[in-house]
Amino acid sequence: MALLEVKDLQTSFRTDDGVVKAVSGVSFELDRGRTLGVVGESGSGKSVTFLSVMGLVEKRNSIVSGSVMFDGRELLGASTSELRKIRGSRIGMIFQDPMTSLNPVKRIGWQLEETVLLHNDVTRKEARKRAIDLLKEVEIPRADQRVDDYPHQFSGGMRQRVMIAMALINNPEVVIADEPTTALDVTTQAQILKLMQRLQEEHEMAIVMITHDLGVVAELADDVLVMYGGRVVEQAKVDDLFVKPEMPYTWGLLGSLPRPNVITTRLEQIPGQPPSLLHPPPGCAFHPRCEFVMNECRVELPELRPSTVGENHEFRCHLDEEARARIWARKRAAMMAEDAA
Amino acid sequence: MGYFLIRRIFWAIFLFFVATIVTYLIFFVIPSDPAKLIAGRNANAQDVARVARFYHLNIPVWQQYWIFLWNLIHKGSLGTSYITRQSVRWMIGQDAPVTASLVFGGAVFWLSLSIPIGILSALRPRSLMDRASMTFVLIGISAHPVWIGLILSFAIGYKLHLTPIAGYCNFFTGNAGASCSGPIQWAYHMILPWIVFMILFAALYVRLIRANVMETMSEDYVRTARAKGASERRVMIQHVLRNSMLPIVTILGMDIGLALGGAIFTEQIFNLPGLGRQIIQSYSVFDLPVIAGVICFATMAVIVFNFIVDVAYAFLDPRIRLT
Numbered sequence: 001m002a003l004l005e006v007k008d009l010q011t012s013f014r015t016d017d018g019v020v021k022a023v024s025g026v027s028f029e030l031d032r033g034r035t036l037g038v039v040g041e042s043g044s045g046k047s048v049t050f051l052s053v054m055g056l057v058e059k060r061n062s063i064v065s066g067s068v069m070f071d072g073r074e075l076l077g078a079s080t081s082e083l084r085k086i087r088g089s090r091i092g093m094i095f096q097d098p099m100t101s102l103n104p105v106k107r108i109g110w111q112l113e114e115t116v117l118l119h120n121d122v123t124r125k126e127a128r129k130r131a132i133d134l135l136k137e138v139e140i141p142r143a144d145q146r147v148d149d150y151p152h153q154f155s156g157g158m159r160q161r162v163m164i165a166m167a168l169i170n171n172p173e174v175v176i177a178d179e180p181t182t183a184l185d186v187t188t189q190a191q192i193l194k195l196m197q198r199l200q201e202e203h204e205m206a207i208v209m210i211t212h213d214l215g216v217v218a219e220l221a222d223d224v225l226v227m228y229g230g231r232v233v234e235q236a237k238v239d240d241l242f243v244k245p246e247m248p249y250t251w252g253l254l255g256s257l258p259r260p261n262v263i264t265t266r267l268e269q270i271p272g273q274p275p276s277l278l279h280p281p282p283g284c285a286f287h288p289r290c291e292f293v294m295n296e297c298r299v300e301l302p303e304l305r306p307s308t309v310g311e312n313h314e315f316r317c318h319l320d321e322e323a324r325a326r327i328w329a330r331k332r333a334a335m336m337a338e339d340a341a
Numbered sequence: 342m343g344y345f346l347i348r349r350i351f352w353a354i355f356l357f358f359v360a361t362i363v364t365y366l367i368f369f370v371i372p373s374d375p376a377k378l379i380a381g382r383n384a385n386a387q388d389v390a391r392v393a394r395f396y397h398l399n400i401p402v403w404q405q406y407w408i409f410l411w412n413l414i415h416k417g418s419l420g421t422s423y424i425t426r427q428s429v430r431w432m433i434g435q436d437a438p439v440t441a442s443l444v445f446g447g448a449v450f451w452l453s454l455s456i457p458i459g460i461l462s463a464l465r466p467r468s469l470m471d472r473a474s475m476t477f478v479l480i481g482i483s484a485h486p487v488w489i490g491l492i493l494s495f496a497i498g499y500k501l502h503l504t505p506i507a508g509y510c511n512f513f514t515g516n517a518g519a520s521c522s523g524p525i526q527w528a529y530h531m532i533l534p535w536i537v538f539m540i541l542f543a544a545l546y547v548r549l550i551r552a553n554v555m556e557t558m559s560e561d562y563v564r565t566a567r568a569k570g571a572s573e574r575r576v577m578i579q580h581v582l583r584n585s586m587l588p589i590v591t592i593l594g595m596d597i598g599l600a601l602g603g604a605i606f607t608e609q610i611f612n613l614p615g616l617g618r619q620i621i622q623s624y625s626v627f628d629l630p631v632i633a634g635v636i637c638f639a640t641m642a643v644i645v646f647n648f649i650v651d652v653a654y655a656f657l658d659p660r661i662r663l664t
Contacts, residue, residue: 054568056564056567056568080572080573081572084570084571084572085570086570087567087568087569087570088568088569088570088571089570092568093565093568095561095564095565095568097561100560100561100562101561101562101564101565102562102565103562103565103566103580103584104562104584104658104659104660105583105584105657105658105659106579106580114566114569114571114579115569115570118569118570118571119570150659150660152659152660163565166565166569
């Protein structure tokens, strides 16, 4: 049985303008020690999906339904105290912006110790020792001194290391990293990703890597979920996805990856805007931006269906097998020609 | 810290000069003849001239101001009142404790009301509690202190006989000529003025605290704290409160500093012999030394409390260093 099994997760928010459906029927599985990459634009529902899994969406004006099984226990509808025991201890979280994700008026040592003390029956002294150990593990120099510093005394990359240390301090089975490198500069991004890879091997944990960067997914993930408009539009093992992406949105994502050998004045982009979740377009949510749009796309939402390449490779698209194969072959040939040029 | 202190002291001195100079200038723009007022209705021209000489009213304004400064720096004296012939320093010494009782007692009252209400309505926006407190806030902001004071004095003091209608009692016993004294009588006489202060300021502070707590609760580090497994209570106490109270400290310090200069309306209504009432009385008789003295004191109060705020702020927020 999978460690984390999400079935038909739906999250809606009541707003003054109406109900916003942020997540509509997301299902996936995550096994121990695996890495799941979750890709999509801003507003595709990827962050909300995992905040819902953790029970961290604002309860007062939201509705969450479906099923979230963690290690055989249902988390949706579980009591707050039960969820609290899991948060920070069995599932750790790393957030996007390290500049604002740490409490500015508390020493980082205090914030790390808090995570230890919330879940373990240890003294503050022991918790402090653990905090210093973790800071050393995430390669913060002079950890035994820096533990008494405040967040503003750290750089962005160093703060994200502190966040990682905080997520790992209780040896969680799952770490959910919500765009952990988006707010960092490129060299720091690479360092943080390498660090996470190393820590994953040492701690044998599963990682959910939420990102809008397929490059990060290619480097770290075993499996990929591509999300669009609150739905999974394609899921696959990472190699299968890069071998045969099955739908236009994924093609667009792959096409907009910067490639080292291609010198262009501007990067490829997917035209148009992500869909409004308040008034989603009828049929396939991607159809207003899709260059291969057909009449039925405007009316009917395509179901997830299996691909011919790879196991558990599923996608949503009305295009038939022959058309998809032809289009992808053409796109890939064009990209390779550019790479070679 | 040293640099900060020096800069602060220079600022304080500068502000002090500006405040006193402006006071002097305003006073001399008003068409009046203090010498005539002091000498009395039956005085002849000779007497008025003698009075003017005695009080240095016959020399240019800037020289008068110089004498005022010289006396202040050299002897620590603020001069004597034209009307009562009493030392202004002594008068302020009498009045300031009354105003301080009102302001500090009032601050305790308004904070102990607005902090819990502000937090509760932030936790449950649009709830009954939130709406009720908003109504209270509206009344508090819209109503004039004179009206609130009179209504309370009439209803609670005059009709229900629960409190005195007006008047003040010294906190310390043994003051000659006082009709009543002691902590209990003091608090008994101050309770209505405190409530007026509470209604006026709590209204503002409930709004402020509510807004700040709500803003802080949507901060990323609060979400981090929840993701760590902290309880809502812990999140509130350890992560939200201190951060959301930072701006409140600034405003509280400024309000207290300002109010110490005299709570004119409240003192007037409840017949409290504080600085606010003193300054009103002195204005009506052009008693310049007293007015200048009270303004000096008020300026000092504002400067001192701003300084306290800055130090407190640096203590509460590690990002701020006093340099």
